[in-house]
Amino acid sequence: MTLLKVENLKKYYSSGLFRRQVNRAVDGVSFELERGKTLGLVGKSGCGKSTLGRTVLRLLEPTAGKVFFEDREISGLRGRELKKLGTEMQIIFQHPEASLNPKMRIYDCIAEPLRIHGLCGKEAEKTRVLELIGGVALDEELLFRYPRELSGGQLQRVVIARILGLKPKFIVADEPTSMLDPLVQAQILTLLKKLQQDCGISFLFISHDPAVVEWMSDEVAVMEGGKIVEFH
Amino acid sequence: MTDMTESRCINMTEKTAEKMTGEISEKKTGKKAEKTAGKMIGNIAGIMIGNIAGKMIGNITRKKQVQEFRKNRLAVLGVLLIAFLAFLALFAPLVSPHDPLEQKLERGLEGPSLEYPFGTDNLGRCIFSRVVYGTQVSLGIGVLVVTATSIAGTLLGILSGYKGGLFDEIVMRGVDIVLAFPNIILALVIAGLLGSGFFNVVLALSLTQWPVYTRLVRAQVLSLKKQAFVEAARALRASNFYIMRRHILPNCMGSVVVLGTLEIAHVIIFAAALSFLGLGIPMPTAEWGSMLKEGIPYLLSAPHLTFFPGLMIMLTVLAFNFAGDGLRDCLDTGTGVMA
């Protein structure tokens, strides 16, 4: 069953003061993603794969094209409906050190999405946060620390835990392990795969490492110059 | 997955639960205590800075940074001096031996003695008492101006940096215009238009000082905006107001506090300068700047008229500069990301 359908998506940037230069970061991309499956996206840096990930989520407004999520076009959503989309589609970033607010304790980082979307009351929150941090195999002790006291691998787990609180159906993973060591990378990827099996999450998995993408994905798209040049 | 975590959760040690509730309640009472303390003492600079700094530092690892701050001797000296000045301002009636306005013309221009520790001025007023009362005025102006400008300047900076567009253009042109004039001249013009008086001085200085914060904060917001954690909050579909309040503001506060501390010194000098030029606090009130002005004709015959208020200005400015520098050092080292 199709969860996400992208049709001829384009994102152009124009720059230059006198001579307009148009940078076609994403130039007419179409794909479909089924529930519980992973689409891998490989390509060199600067090929537009990160831009594509953000445009699909509407973190960037597309220049043209349509994105359907559960058969609903999301580009027109406003207000409450758009906010609800935040619980359904999420993103994991490349730099775990920058992904969490340095002034917030880990507990608050994980509780924040629950609070923003009013997903549970004050009392239930504690239980839920403990549940979430346990789900990514981190020690409860870490809840009272600040992000800079944690290692990159631990931070990436916190990021995953905080997103899982929303029970999303679709996650864009934008090079989630490219800054991590091989051992930690293996841990994080295994965790993501396990979560996918347990919760039926679909992933758009972006990476420049073909071996990693191969391991993670059901289908792989190769991107070059803003276009998908190959599916396999 | 949930099954597994649930069992984990049930097995959660009581200790952790206790720690958690303890942590939260401690946070609340701590904040309350800070607030009431702040109210009680009102506009006393030293405590107020301690208060804000405490909050800031509390946000990061409190202990380490307090240690860092303590190691910096000049900063500690600065804080002690500020505390001393705050004490003078608060308890001026108890500290000063005479009424600062009481004139004894027959005892004018006396040198320091036991009765008049700093001597008397041309009208026979006790310089020591006047200097002590002057602390109230100077610190009051400094704290009021800095509080007002830092709040207004920070808000404008955050809005302007985060929203961008036309609003940003307008605010930044305003900043440019104010900063294009030499500060003191602009303050003089405004004070001249408004006339002298305590609140007019505060207003004149506030109108010239807010852009400093706006510019600093806006620059920080521009770089914070690109950070992944802000983007993550946008992906959560948090409102712009929420993002500015919870993610942008806390990460700007450190530098605003540092700048504010340094700015108090700045403002106190400006206020003294305005009074010195006759546009500040009206005459009989004891104020360091106007005391300097009154002492000028006697610079050679009775230098103590100008020496003591001058010394106080210098000490106050140094104190706030030391404290500000120390604060900057310890906040800087504390937020660095470990490699």
Add this chain to the structure above:
Amino acid sequence: MSLLSVEALNVSFRTGRGLVKANEGIFLEIKEGEVLALIGETGCGKTTFGKALLRLLSKNVMIKGRILFRGRDLLALSRNEMRQLRGKEIGIVLQNPSLALNPVLSIGDQLAEVYRSHEGCGKKEAEKKAGEMLGLVGIDPSRKAEYPHQFSGGMLQRVMVALGLALRPALLIADEPTRGLDLQTKQQIADLISGLVKQEASALLLITHDLEVAEQIADRAAVMYAGEIVETGKAREIFSNPGHPYTRALLEALPENGLRAVPGQGPSFVNPPSGCRFHPRCAFGTESCQKIRPRLLELEGERQVRCLLFESTGKPEEIPDDAAKS
């Protein structure tokens, strides 16, 4: 002929939490013109080791042992002598180009600065040399007037290599030169470094967690875990036939080898585990591993392994293969 030989090096930091022992009992040797890869996870102490060689660590550090470079003990040199040596005889490529380069100076000026301060070149000559050096690392010398923000990550890394090799040092220390780069750029940088090092007959200490890069360009490899060297040997042999369980785990975590994850994290440096430091995460651990601190055992063919499993047998084959899967 050994160029650098490190003997019983201990590096520790005094901190509020206690003594952090970042490096313990390290013996390591680099020969002239040799490429040695120092492999390990982030936070295992490998960057500390590289910086200790050049005495670039913070003030609260304590360094014991000897670092002999061409027979001179670097730890006994005066600060001035050390400053002379840095760059000239031992060059370093630091980890984060965006932090290591000055954003308000052009690339060419930063490179020329090296020649002016170290070799006392005139302005013209320094600029000429800087241009040549940029050409050497594959950057068009006409770009020398550009600033760091105009360069991509891979190009900045090339600039860092140019800075490290500018004075033709006998030893180059490259700290994670390929971190965060995409696959193709990574390949280019790795080729560039190994090519230049050969061309200049410099030795290279490559500090990395990237096993593919290490395998490609290193002659010998040393694996570090929790501040200790756990295995050394010829690079080819280590990668084809890893001895220490940790080395095995590292290799098995690679996606092409099945991406098998070892649970847990690198241990604390303040209270390291008793016995073998890897035992809490080791798939082959026995009871004695918790008690006995293994020594670095000499095996055949310049191989050293710090593991009790080798004490009795001396053969890596003895490790049961099924155990790894559980």
